[in-house]
Amino acid sequence: MNGQVSDILAEDARGWVIRLQDSSFDGWDAFADWLERDPAHLAAYNAALETDQAMAALFAVPPEPVIEAEPVAARPSRRLFLISGGAFAAALAVVVGWTSLDTGRSARTEYATAAGERREVALADGSKMVLNGATRVALLDKRHAELIQGEALFTVRHDAADPFIVKTGDVTLEDAGTVFNVVRDETGLRVSVAEGAVIYQPQADAVRLTPGDALSVTGGAKPEVTRTVTADVGSWRGGQLVYRNETLERVAADVSRNLGVQLRAGKGTEAIPFTGTISTQGGPGAVIERIAALTGTRAIRAGKGWMLDTIDGAPR
Amino acid sequence: MTSLASTSGLQRVLESERPRLLRFLAARGAGDDAEDVLQDLWHKISGAEARPVADPVSYLFRAAENVLRDRQRASLSRDRRQHEWQDLANSDDAPQGERVLIARQRLREAEETLLALGPRVDQIFRRYRLDGLGQAAIARELGISLSSVEKDLQKAYRALAQLKDKFDAE
Structure with missing residues (x-):
């Protein structure tokens, strides 16, 4: 990049890359403040971003083919x-x-x-x-x-x-x-x-x-x-949840187990029948948004987790 | 506090947050393209099916960041094509199979680097960067403080950045 970025600046820039990846990040104005403080900050941020994306891409490399050990199985x-x-x-x-x-x-x-x-x-x-x-x-x-x-x-x-x-x-x-x-x-x-x-x-x-x-x-x-x-x-091992006429309550339980988030069906939605395929890829926030769109509900935060609520339910 | 917005609601939020978004995009290096980025964003949120968004303002900032990244990536690859950077040309010369082998070797090194920092750092990095779990959720899952999660993530990202420097020097 543009000359040597100091270690401290590189560390700060990485900190922003890390924080921005959290789906609950909301410090956008503070981030803009930091970028405006010194033109070198933007260059450092872009460098850190490029590094992060290059390294994360490595983890998407297909592993070597698995050879089955047991002939019977x-x-x-x-x-x-x-x-x-x-x-x-x-x-x-x-x-x-x-x-x-x-x-x-x-x-x-x-x-x-x-x-x-x-x-x-x-x-x-x-x-x-x-x-x-x-x-x-x-x-x-x-x-x-x-x-x-x-x-x-x-x-x-x-x-x-x-x-x-x-x-x-x-x-x-x-x-x-x-x-x-x-x-x-x-x-x-x-x-x-x-x-x-x-x-x-x-x-x-x-x-x-x-x-x-x-x-x-x-x-x-x-x-x-x-x-x-x-x-x-x-x-589910391939990141797909497939349903035929399943209750939303069960869909929510499956998603919680697969993604490590708490998702439950709110009052009046438990029995909504769902038919379709849900991809569990792309981070919990995106998955839950997709489910809400597919099931005609809306996703709201509830305590530590999420709840699927009826669209016409009273807003909290 | 949770607010909800339908797509047209999102467009209303975009209008009311336009100054903040423009300031952010300018700071983020959008230059003269800042208005264009917002225009792209406007079309994006009108094209999407109506779906609830938990935090519309954050959603728009994130979407703006993503649109900007896409545009910067596209212009970067245009520049690279024009300059025909030597290293890029070299890596294009390497046959596909060889590149996969190099990538696998590098993945192994990255995995070893993470594990060398301890199994918890490795696990937290994977949960956060690869599975997309939030820091708060990881802290709850592991029963540790948020600042421990943050510190472990800093360690992991720092070590991977150093490894990338090493790869680049190879």
Whole structure:
């Protein structure tokens, strides 16, 4: 740039680059004041901006192709990679190692993610779990997992003699050769199947779910089975939330988990049915604005988070 | 305090904030283009479907900043084409595959640089710069103070800027 920018000036300029990136930044007049104080400030800011953009662009470089380690799991896994493509590869890049909280008394291992985080867990038998944000999964033994809360996509190596079991709440899901997604949150339970089959409550209802089936349970009601598209199962990993006639309450819960923001449906909007695809890319503010536009609601700040409110509701 | 504005509301806000926006754009180096930038912005907000905006004034300043960045980028690449800067010509000569390899190598170095500052700095940088989470949300998520988040971000950005200088010297 224009000669050597002093370290202090460079630091100040970087400070503005950092602050401006926060979607809640509102110090525009102070920023203009700083720029006006010395013509060198603008040059320093532009230099810092260019550096920031060049470095951030590096993080968008596609990582080297992932080679599947387990031949048994290779077929379903590879298909999953195709479904979500580059975006999933990018999500993989942010997967950090997992922590295991060994209780000491058994082989129980717990995996947890913060809202907005993702984590992939490879199991000893070649099966795999991908945890969405705000999710806790306990592995009771190598063929037995419990989804305590949140959302996870299971890619299970099938063994008819030793079925893989997922417990969640008082519900048991048994695999029959399978890629399936399970959500347990405040809105109830959702199970969708991409490959193979899952048996819901094998000892009781024994509902057999095949590819494209989506089961939903709200409160104590009977399970409802609807159809989805298999390619959409687990599409959250690629930054897409796909809905057919889903309540806004559930959309809000999903967004909160995926983005690490609190979003809830305001009074009178919980049951608004939503059909469509929401991209979770571009920062929480932009995503929430898009959702409001798509669902005919308006997004307002509520406490630490956001609320979707009816357009005709009284302004606060 | 939350106010809401529809698109036509946004245009009203733009009119009433015109002096502030012009002053900002002038300070930001828009020069004679400041009025043009506002004109672009006016069309942009009239073209968008009606959608609620939580803070219309901040929204307009940010949109003005973005329009300005786009224009400056476009004029910069025009200048570069005219001057045929040697380094740019060189990097264009490098085959696509090689450039991807260099980029991957640099990404690895950037990741190592961040991790060397500690896992928390690395995590905060990713949440903020790559995931677009706000500083306040990150502070809540990690249960730390806002100023700790700020300091960690400064460390991360400073280290990446130094790494960029190193790349440029290579």
